Amino acid sequence: MNEFLMIFRRDFETEDAQPSPISLEKHLQEWQEWYSNLAAQNLLVQPLRRWDGSGKIVKKNKSVINGPYAEIKESVGGMIVVLADDYEEAAEIAKDAPILKLGGNVEIRMAVR
Template identity: 50%
Template sequence: MNEFLLIFRRNFTPGEAQPSPEQLQAMMKDWQDWMGSIAAQNKLVSPGNRLDPDGQVVKPGGVITNGPYVEIKEAIGGYIIIRAASINEASEISKGCPILRIGGNVEVRNIIPMEM
């Protein structure tokens, strides 16, 4: 198994209305459920390595493009590291990410371990 960094991005809009406490709670449950399902498969890993320069970006509608090419209007909201057999499997796992439901995307990058 390889390790992959999933970087969560969404469009940055200054002055954007903040979600209500109820909306925040629902969004957090979606994230916890999704990440819990990855952990239940023993595919959730802790961070801390270099990134491969190549990757893929998963967009709403399950579209996967080669990348990572980021527009300036996008902001990184967070990341996790997972285990997967290939970048394609990691991208498939990313299709369940809650950020896709709000117009964001997930960048998938292979991690290259540091050699000591």
Template identity: 35%
Template sequence: MSSENPPLEFLVISRGQWDADKSPEEIQATIDRFYEWHGELVAQGVMRSGKRLAREGKLVSRERIIDGPFAEAKEVVGGFWFIRANSLEEAARISADNPCLACGLEYEVRPFEHVRASAFAVTSETPGRAA
């Protein structure tokens, strides 16, 4: 990271499930490698810790509150953390070194908006228009 401009912060969302053909021992070895990789990046100030998400949850809409979350296996969100980088591309390159990619998980890397929401702006929540 360059010291000229302070790094930006990006949200990394862990998605998916472990490959069904991986043994518990293979998955555990990968998890152990992840924590080593993660710990090194936290110590370097490149990453901030996040959290794993519990299996249970609630889905809240204008109509009701129901048990959830509801998603296809490939869309399951397992956890999140934060990366400090100078660009989205750099944050994605850092995420590409995550050992868990080899066992089926994938990562969504998203920058934060630095402006307040507006009904007149095209955003990720605007229906029918790509942000």
């Protein structure tokens, strides 16, 4: 089994893209169920880590700008590390990620040994 980083992204800034409090509560329950399912299958290497919506970017010329990506609305909301045989299996796991229901996406990266 290989370790795969799953990075969850969505629009956390645009007011119209935010779920209602009731929808958010249901959404958080879906995350808990998804994590519990991954943990029960011994696929969860590292649990969710949430990241703030701001950040900094250091450019080649050593200038520092506000980030993560000023030109796009989408930002990282969290990440986990899971076990899977290959990218195809990792993608199947990611297809059940609750972030997809809010219009987000999951970036998958395999750890290099």
